[in-house]
Amino acid sequence: xxxxxxxxxxxxxxxxxxxxxxxxxxxxxxxxxxxxxxxxxxxxxxxxxxxxxxxxxxxxxxxxxxxxxxxxxxxxxxxxxxxxxxxxxxxxxxxxxxxxxxxxxxxxxxxxxxxxxxxxxxxxxxxxxxxxxxxxxxxxxxxxxxxxxxxxxxxxxxx
Amino acid sequence: xxxxxxxxxxxxxxxxxxxxxxxxxxxxxxxxxxxxxxxxxxxxxxxxxxxxxxxxxxxxxxxxxxxxxxxxxxxxxxxxxxxxxxxxxxxxxxxxxxxxxxxxxxxxxxxxxxxxxxxxxxxxxxxxxxxxxxxxxxxxxxxxxxxxxxxxxxxxxxxxxxxxxxxxxxxxxxxxxxxxxxxxxxxxxxxxxxxxxxxxxxxxxxxxxxxxxxxxxxxxxxxxxxxxxxxxxxxxxxxxxxxxxxxxxxxxxxxxxxxxxxxxxxxxxxxxxxxxxxxxxxxxxxxxxxxxxxxxxxxxxxxxxxxxxxxxxxxxxxxxxxxxxxxxxxxxxxxxxxxxxxxxxxxxxxxxxxxxxxxxxxxxxxxxxxxxxxxxxxxxxxxxxxxxxxxxxxxxxxx
Numbered sequence: 001x002x003x004x005x006x007x008x009x010x011x012x013x014x015x016x017x018x019x020x021x022x023x024x025x026x027x028x029x030x031x032x033x034x035x036x037x038x039x040x041x042x043x044x045x046x047x048x049x050x051x052x053x054x055x056x057x058x059x060x061x062x063x064x065x066x067x068x069x070x071x072x073x074x075x076x077x078x079x080x081x082x083x084x085x086x087x088x089x090x091x092x093x094x095x096x097x098x099x100x101x102x103x104x105x106x107x108x109x110x111x112x113x114x115x116x117x118x119x120x121x122x123x124x125x126x127x128x129x130x131x132x133x134x135x136x137x138x139x140x141x142x143x144x145x146x147x148x149x150x151x152x153x154x155x156x157x158x159x
Numbered sequence: 160x161x162x163x164x165x166x167x168x169x170x171x172x173x174x175x176x177x178x179x180x181x182x183x184x185x186x187x188x189x190x191x192x193x194x195x196x197x198x199x200x201x202x203x204x205x206x207x208x209x210x211x212x213x214x215x216x217x218x219x220x221x222x223x224x225x226x227x228x229x230x231x232x233x234x235x236x237x238x239x240x241x242x243x244x245x246x247x248x249x250x251x252x253x254x255x256x257x258x259x260x261x262x263x264x265x266x267x268x269x270x271x272x273x274x275x276x277x278x279x280x281x282x283x284x285x286x287x288x289x290x291x292x293x294x295x296x297x298x299x300x301x302x303x304x305x306x307x308x309x310x311x312x313x314x315x316x317x318x319x320x321x322x323x324x325x326x327x328x329x330x331x332x333x334x335x336x337x338x339x340x341x342x343x344x345x346x347x348x349x350x351x352x353x354x355x356x357x358x359x360x361x362x363x364x365x366x367x368x369x370x371x372x373x374x375x376x377x378x379x380x381x382x383x384x385x386x387x388x389x390x391x392x393x394x395x396x397x398x399x400x401x402x403x404x405x406x407x408x409x410x411x412x413x414x415x416x417x418x419x420x421x422x423x424x425x426x427x428x429x430x431x432x433x434x435x436x437x438x439x440x441x442x443x444x445x446x447x448x449x450x451x452x453x454x455x456x457x458x459x460x461x462x463x464x465x466x467x468x469x470x471x472x473x474x475x476x477x478x479x480x481x482x483x484x485x486x487x488x489x490x491x492x493x494x495x496x497x498x499x500x501x502x503x504x505x506x507x508x509x510x511x512x513x514x515x516x517x518x519x520x521x522x523x524x525x526x527x528x529x530x531x532x533x534x535x536x537x538x539x540x541x542x543x544x545x546x547x548x549x550x551x552x553x554x555x556x557x558x
Contacts, residue, residue, distance in 0.1 A: 007457070018530075018534060020464075021461040021464035021465060022460050022461045023457065023460065152201070154197055154199060155183065155187075156183060156186040156187050156192065156196065157179055157182050157183040157186050157194060157197065158196070158197050158198045158199055159286045
């Protein structure tokens with residue numbers, strides 16, 4: 001992966017000026033490349049990594065395994081597209097192994113997710129079965145630890 | 160009765176307190192300091208290495224090892240050194256595991272120095288070189304490297320300092336504190352010099368993996384040099400394992416045997432847990448070293464550009480994780496600069512004089528610190544410099 005993308009994935013707020021210094025590029029070149037990534041859709045957006053547990057919102061997230069009958073034309077894509085359109089669905093992945101699609105679904109509470117599974121998801125044509133797992137606690141997300149690391153014990157000055 | 164101070168051996172008593180220690184004492188009394196004064200990686204040791212040491216403890220691996228160190232680790236080291244630095248060592252007789260490179264250097268010097276022998280070393284350099292030569296009853300002879308040469312060591316500088324009593328040359332590239340490296344031609348010149356004067360070379364290659372421009376040339380890999388070189392390396396910097404205290408020395412069986420004699424009676428062996436960790440580092444290298452190197456390189460670029468932007472002359476560091484900008488034009492000494500910066504802006508840098516008298520006019524800025532901290536430190540240093548600029552300081556007089 002381009003080093004610029006690597007740095008933006010780690011911190012999307014890094015300024016073009018700093019990126020330019022780190023990568024030995026001109027500021028204009030950095031801006032041009034970012035604009036190009038945005039235009040071609042390689043960069044799809046910028047989001048904050050939020051520790052929702054800390055907000056005590058009481059929202060729940062479920063990981064749902066879905067078995068699907070692929071369609072003659074379109075394979076898994078048409079069912080996956082259909083599922084992806086629900087706003088409560090945060091992520092959808094096609095998987096190898098014992099099930100086909102893996103969903104991350106969030107809702108106000110357990111009831112709301114349960115309703116989504118039984119009334120919306122399970123009734124979609126092509127969906128054979130679902131297995132829903134509720135998340136209890138987030139330790140690490142998007143490569144970021146949710147608990148603050150302990151302070152460094154390095155000496156302040158060393159040879 | 161004699162005072163206890165008068166019982167201390169003169170050659171120990173006469174060594175001045177380390178400039179870094181003085182500075183450490185001041186910094187450690189202050190809160191919220193951004194420190195660019197730390198000569199060790201800010202990364203934690205990669206998890207698989209830490210996990211391997213935990214596993215070793217669980218298995219009850221808590222005994223002494225052979226004086227030379229675990230044979231399996233010496234075999235891993237021999238393979239690693241051959242692959243990366245192009246020198247083949249016999250793990251049975253030519254590799255010694257030590258407690259950090261610091262111990263390895265001390266052993267090497269004690270093994271070869273007769274009282275009064277001269278040891279050539281280059282300044283600015285790591286703080287321990289001259290003192291350990293003195294502890295071994297040798298005479299350290301400094302060769303001053305210069306900013307205009309990018310702090311490289313040149314043959315002409317060496318020729319000017321060599322005498323019939325010179326026994327060995329001590330090398331450290333990539334260099335702490337300057338970040339300088341040697342080109343393959345420089346290394347060849349230095350090897351020719353060593354052969355001509357029949358010198359041993361002790362090469363501290365602890366920063367070898369952290370080379371950003373070009374590749375590291377190990378002097379022992381040059382024709383005829385393996386026999387006269389003691390190659391020192393370890394795990395502290397590239398693997399972020401400072402606290403494990405893991406180093407090693409490679410050299411001819413005779414030299415290694417002599418060093419082992421001192422090691423066995425003074426240290427016995429290095430910690431077996433650390434040795435297990437080091438073996439994991441070499442046998443399952445993953446991408447740790449490469450990722451850290453890439454991160455240091457970005458920080459290096461950032462610092463170099465930032466110093467240029469604020470008008471602080473700084474040669475491009477080519478290795479290690481230190482920048483060594485010049486502050487001479489600001490009309491203050493290195494120490495005044497460092498103390499002022501600490502006092503006004505709470506940023507710690509180390510005065511260049513801690514690394515030898517010729518470090519006057521420079522400060523060492525370690526970039527083994529997160530990018531966020533580096534960015535804030537650069538803002539503060541720029542602000543501080545502005546208050547020092549001769550024009551800014553002259554204003555009150557002209558008003």
